[in-house]
Amino acid sequence: MIEVKNLVRTFKSGDRTIKPVNDVSFELEQGTLASIVGKSGSGKSTLLSLLGALDKPTSGDVVVNGVSLASMPDGKLTNYRRRDIGFVFQQFNLIPNLSAVDNVMLPMEFSGMRKAARAERARQLLEQVQLDPDKHVRRINRLSGGEQQRVAIARALANEPKLILADEPTGNLDEQTGEHIIELLSTLSRDHNTTILVVTHDRALANKTDRRFRLQQGRLTEEPVRTRATAALTG
Amino acid sequence: MSVLARSVGNAFRNKVRTAAVVAVLAVAIGLALAMLVANQAVTGKVAELNASVGTVLTVNPAGGQGFEGGGEPLTSAQATTAAAVPNVSSVVGTKALRLRNAAEIAAEAASGRTGQGGPGGQSATSVTTSLTAAVDAGTLGNRNQASTGTTGSTASGTGTTAAAPAFSLPITATGIGAEVDSTGKALQLTQGTGLGNYTAASTGALLGTTLAEKNGLKVGSTFTIQEKTFTVQGLFDAGTAFGNNALYVTLPTAQTLAALPDELSTMIVTVNSMENVDAAKTALQAALGSGKADVTQGQRNLETAVSSLDSVKNISFIAFVAALGTAGLIILLIMVMLVRERRREIGVLKAIGAPNRTIGLQFVLEALVLVALGSVVGAAVASLASGGIASALISSSSSTTAATGQRGGPGGFPGGQGGPLGGASQLLTSVTASASPGVIAAGIAAVFGVAIIGALVPALLTARIRPIEVLRGE
Known part of the structure; x- marks a missing residue:
């Protein structure tokens, strides 16, 4: 379970103080698929960084399964990111001179998984995100944007994290692949009890999540959505 | 892919730059090794001279x-x-x-x-x-x-001169x-x-x-x-x-x-x-x-020879340390440049859970790959150039000493044995600097030691990079 308590993040810009995240509080049960929508610059990515322990809040706290991130030293935050978090960045942030499979293997290498095991899992994950097998060993800079997006998603799934934070995960994908990724994320949250929080402009994706939040000028409000059960009944 | 394999791959990421870095490192390492070889050769010769005729006194009846x-x-x-x-x-x-x-x-x-x-x-x-x-x-x-x-050849009493037998x-x-x-x-x-x-x-x-x-x-x-x-x-x-x-x-x-x-x-x-x-x-x-006795020092000019060789020894040692330091500095600057260039990549690695030590190790190993390549080329350069460098150092040193001697300054010696230094100059030029595997190995070990120190600083810099700082740009 994730509890976000009065989270505030401010930045100085000259004489002005900007608050991209302003007193945000919410809770997510384990296995929830949630989305955050909002205009560009509304603080969505900043909020994801705070939840993923990439950044520290100005005030407030994020509590994951009863453990406060605010009081965690840097070394434990690294462990938390490695073990419990899967990131899908908007710009993919893959290592350009490594192959697709090597990129997916990286988080598993940092976790100490044996080489053969991580190679096998990386291959399976790349198949799950529908990357052609002949492109598994191709360097990242020789893959299209959509292919890189799929590799980034596979990398986020590598260590079977409890929480996946995805920034526009379907932004660079065609409709059919996007649908597949939405289905994959939905399956993960449902069958593997993985909490998934996606930042998206994709209405189709937002409509398929269990909970939908809107971030406006740093403040978070929840919008009503159809549940997955309702959506299944009404089509 | 292991850290080592990733480091080797990174070392060849930009082949033109890698070639340039290896060439610069090879010059510095080659110079360091050549100086070490010259230093060892001269040290050996000084020991040999000190142990031989240079320490001999002759005592004759007064x-x-x-x-x-x-x-x-x-x-x-x-x-x-x-x-x-x-x-x-x-x-x-x-x-x-x-x-x-x-x-x-x-x-x-x-x-x-x-x-x-x-x-x-x-x-x-x-x-x-x-x-x-x-x-x-x-x-x-x-x-x-x-x-x-002792060769009185005149026969006495005959008034004639007899032919002297062959002496x-x-x-x-x-x-x-x-x-x-x-x-x-x-x-x-x-x-x-x-x-x-x-x-x-x-x-x-x-x-x-x-x-x-x-x-x-x-x-x-x-x-x-x-x-x-x-x-x-x-x-x-x-x-x-x-x-x-x-x-x-x-x-x-x-x-x-x-x-x-x-x-x-x-x-x-x-x-x-x-x-x-x-x-x-x-x-x-x-x-x-x-x-009752006259004590003389047979080959006094050997002192000058040893003094010259000592100068060469000191110069070559200082040059070795300087070249070693230069190699370390090159590594330091190159790795600082690489760390700055790859800040975003380092941030990504940290974001996905890479520990600081893994990232630091990756950069140190990358530096060692470059140093290994530089050492191979540098050792080849040293094996070819060490003799010439040693000769140049020795001839430079002996000509300086000779010039001092000709001016009549302290330490100068009169001519007489074919030059101001006489036999000493022959001893100086008889120093042969050959690049023995042991000396080259010791030199390369020193180079690697300095390279690790040079690479550690930028590697430690990576620990200060916070992932959000480099990812916020997106």
């Missing part, structure tokens, strides 16, 4: 030298006194004899000519031998004999207390063995190569001195025609042949190190008395 001059002969008691002087590591006594061919003396006696008187007080040690000198008297020999009054030079026989020549250098035996115990009487002898050849002798052959039979136990090469017209016997043998059992012609005194030669010389002169 007023006499060889078969010239006068004064009182040296004695075994004085050798004991010399051995007790501080810093003296050994004292070897010699007894020189002048051998003349027995048949020639008999012919001279028959013709009524005067025998060998010889100048100075040591002519009494002239003895007969069956050997014939290997050097022809020639113009110089006959002139020298004439000037010393042959005497042969120098030296009794020695150790297997060294009269300057203290080890005898270079070309055949046979030494005489074993040089402090005991023996019938063995060591002959110069030309003397043996002239008399048709080889190892095992016999000849006579004072009608006593000696066996040739070895042949030596002194390197000169005069030196090879000589023979060596043990010291007691020579003293017995001369019938002067306690007498020495010279003493060869070896001092424990070059630094102590001056002090030992003064102490030795004081102990023996200036009226």
Whole structure:
């Protein structure tokens, strides 16, 4: 379970103080698929960084399964990111001179998984995100944007994290692949009890999540959505 | 992919830059290794010089030298006194004899000519031998004999001038207390063995190569001195025609042949190190008395040679350290540049859970890959260039010393032996710098040590990078 308590993040810009995240509080049960929508610059990515322990809040706290991130030293935050978090960045942030499979293997290498095991899992994950097998060993800079997006998603799934934070995960994908990724994320949250929080402009994706939040000028409000059960009944 | 494999891959990420970095590193590493090789070669040579003739003092009777001059002969008691002087590591006594061919003396006696008187007080040690000198008297020999009054060639009472029989030079026989020549250098035996115990009487002898050849002798052959039979136990090469017209016997043998059992012609005194030669010389002169013995330092100019080599040693060591430091600095700057260039990548690795030590190790290993490549090329450069660099350093150093000597400044030496440094310059140029695998390996180990230090700084810098700072840009 994730509890976000009065989270505030401010930045100085000259004489002005900007608050991209302003007193945000919410809770997510384990296995929830949630989305955050909002205009560009509304603080969505900043909020994801705070939840993923990439950044520290100005005030407030994020509590994951009863453990406060605010009081965690840097070394434990690294462990938390490695073990419990899967990131899908908007710009993919893959290592350009490594192959697709090597990129997916990286988080598993940092976790100490044996080489053969991580190679096998990386291959399976790349198949799950529908990357052609002949492109598994191709360097990242020789893959299209959509292919890189799929590799980034596979990398986020590598260590079977409890929480996946995805920034526009379907932004660079065609409709059919996007649908597949939405289905994959939905399956993960449902069958593997993985909490998934996606930042998206994709209405189709937002409509398929269990909970939908809107971030406006740093403040978070929840919008009503159809549940997955309702959506299944009404089509 | 492991950290090592990723580091190797990163090292070749930009091939043009990698080639440039390796080339610059190779120059620095090559220079460092060449300087180390030169340093080792010169250090070896200095040790060799210090351990050899550069530390030898010669003691002669006051007023006499060889078969010239006068004064009182040296004695075994004085050798004991010399051995007790501080810093003296050994004292070897010699007894020189002048051998003349027995048949020639008999012919001279028959013709009524005067025998060998010889100048100075040591002519009494002239003895007969069956050997014939290997050097022809020639113009110089006959002139020298004439000037010393030993070749009276006018037959008395007849008023006529008889033709003088052919004159042959005497042969120098030296009794020695150790297997060294009269300057203290080890005898270079070309055949046979030494005489074993040089402090005991023996019938063995060591002959110069030309003397043996002239008399048709080889190892095992016999000849006579004072009608006593000696066996040739070895042949030596002194390197000169005069030196090879000589023979060596043990010291007691020579003293017995001369019938002067306690007498020495010279003493060869070896001092424990070059630094102590001056002090030992003064102490030795004081102990023996200036009226009884003259103490001389045979090859004084060796001090200058060693001093020059010491300068080269210091210069090469400083250059080695400087080149090593340069290699470390190159690595430091290159890795700082790479860390700055890959800040975003480092941020991503941290965002997905890479520990600081893994990222730091990756950069250190990448630096070591570059250093390994630079070392391979640098070692090749060093093996080719070390000899030339060492020669250039030595010739530069010796010409500087020579220039000082010509100006008459301190440490300068007069000409006379073919140049301001005389034989010392030959010693300087005889230094050969060969890149031995051991020295190259030690040098490369030092390079790797410096490279690790150079790479650690940028590697530690990666720990300060916070992922959000580099990812916020998106």
